[in-house]
Amino acid sequence: MEFTAQEKYEFKRLLEDLRSKSGRGTELISLYIPPDKQISDVTAQLRDEHGQASNIKSKLTRTNVQSALESVMARLRLIPRPPPNGVVIFVGAVDVGSNKTDMYSKVLEPPEPIVTYRYHCDSSFLLTPLEDMLADKKTFGLIVLDRREATIGTLKGKQVEAIKHLTSSVPGKQRKGGQSSRRFQQLRLIAIHDFYKRIGDSATEAFLPIDRDDLEGILIGGPSPTKEEFVNGSFLHHELQQKILEALDVTYTDESGLYELVEAAQDRLLDLELTQEKLVMRRFMKELVSDKGLASYGEKEVRQNLTMGAVDTLLLSEDLRKTRATIRCTNASCDYAKDETRSPNSPPPENCPKCGSQLEITGEVDIIADLSRMADESGSEVKIISTDFEEGAQLYRAFGGIAAILRFRTSSV
Numbered sequence: 001m002e003f004t005a006q007e008k009y010e011f012k013r014l015l016e017d018l019r020s021k022s023g024r025g026t027e028l029i030s031l032y033i034p035p036d037k038q039i040s041d042v043t044a045q046l047r048d049e050h051g052q053a054s055n056i057k058s059k060l061t062r063t064n065v066q067s068a069l070e071s072v073m074a075r076l077r078l079i080p081r082p083p084p085n086g087v088v089i090f091v092g093a094v095d096v097g098s099n100k101t102d103m104y105s106k107v108l109e110p111p112e113p114i115v116t117y118r119y120h121c122d123s124s125f126l127l128t129p130l131e132d133m134l135a136d137k138k139t140f141g142l143i144v145l146d147r148r149e150a151t152i153g154t155l156k157g158k159q160v161e162a163i164k165h166l167t168s169s170v171p172g173k174q175r176k177g178g179q180s181s182r183r184f185q186q187l188r189l190i191a192i193h194d195f196y197k198r199i200g201d202s203a204t205e206a207f208l209p210i211d212r213d214d215l216e217g218i219l220i221g222g223p224s225p226t227k228e229e230f231v232n233g234s235f236l237h238h239e240l241q242q243k244i245l246e247a248l249d250v251t252y253t254d255e256s257g258l259y260e261l262v263e264a265a266q267d268r269l270l271d272l273e274l275t276q277e278k279l280v281m282r283r284f285m286k287e288l289v290s291d292k293g294l295a296s297y298g299e300k301e302v303r304q305n306l307t308m309g310a311v312d313t314l315l316l317s318e319d320l321r322k323t324r325a326t327i328r329c330t331n332a333s334c335d336y337a338k339d340e341t342r343s344p345n346s347p348p349p350e351n352c353p354k355c356g357s358q359l360e361i362t363g364e365v366d367i368i369a370d371l372s373r374m375a376d377e378s379g380s381e382v383k384i385i386s387t388d389f390e391e392g393a394q395l396y397r398a399f400g401g402i403a404a405i406l407r408f409r410t411s412s413v
Contacts, residue, residue: 024064024093024095028125029090030120032088042076053065140155145226149254158277170188220247280405293409297404306404317395320396323342325342327349327359
């Protein structure tokens with residue numbers, strides 16, 4: 001299953017929330033049930049676990065574990081058979097501070113089928129199988145080289161990783177005294193061939209272990225004729241040789257050359273999130289300095305433009321950690337209410353400015369969900385931008401994580 005940007009963001013936030021939960025002992029239960037697993041078999045195991053939990057010495061831990069198991073079994077009675085992708089259940093007494101715990105429960109169908117049945121009891125929830133589903137498995141092999149050095153790396157999702165850097169012993173074009181020109185040239189060609197072979201062997205070691213379905217292709221960069229010599233010389237393993245997508249001109253052959261290669265291969269990578277996010281951020285930056293000025297940033301300005309239907313593309317940083325809260329007066333005879341954007345460290349609402357009574361939060365929604373809803377209502381496209389690349393990090397740091405490309409110029413820019 002392919003995540004939409006919104007689904008991926010929501011799934012990440014769910015994992016963050018689950019990751020923040022902790023128990024005092026081994027009291028948190030994680031249950032992964034594959035689609036072909038019989039619910040009756042799972043229930044039978046849980047009954048057995050319930051009986052064994054009576055041997056736990058700590059009365060509090062024993063009570064919490066048994067309560068969690070009873071809660072899971074009650075949930076399973078509502079699930080006659082697992083859904084197509086299986087089901088994951090998280091239950092346990094979560095530490096909420098002040099020497100108190102609260103029974104937490106979450107049931108979800110994962111975005112991909114569960115392969116292995118897992119019952120896990122610990123002080124934190126088992127999230128690795130879900131985190132693996134979220135990881136972008138598409139991988140590109142990257143090689144940049146000239147006759148002096150080479151760097152091998154990968155592009156996985158939005159991350160460029162350098163794996164190995166090699167330097168050559170190829171002599172310069174000027175021969176040393178005492179050598180014939182033909183002999184010197186012959187030695188030089190042998191050294192070049194040996195260096196290409198070392199690059200090929202190192203690349204094969206790096207790329208061949210990658211799952212064949214996950215390795216989308218290999219990109220090679222360098223000056224001419226070096227890159228062509230390497231490609232045409234078939235220095236890679238025959239399976240990898242067939243994966244070569246393109247040989248492109250790049251200036252650098254160190255780690256920075258890997259990033260330059262990714263930039264040069266944008267046409268090949270157009271379906272990747274990384275490329276799409278870079279392109280839309282460059283479009284925003286271009287509009288920012290353009291005479292037309294079809295760019296807007298800052299929550300207040302972007303909200304106004306969304307309300308006017310002026311937003312073509314809404315840009316939101318995936319690192320935004322804010323909510324949009326509805327705040328009302330607790331005095332039943334007072335009609336004071338307001339909407340307010342809050343951060344995790346925002347103080348509690350103050351007293352009502354109309355009557356002096358206490359204010360309370362009556363509703364709260366994630367700010368990305370709130371702005372995305374407004375964008376959907378006005379037919380605007382939503383792009384949730386990663387901070388894994390420079391322009392994405394700049395959206396978060398310099399523009400507060402909220403920006404827009406407009407359909408037409410407004411006063412709210």
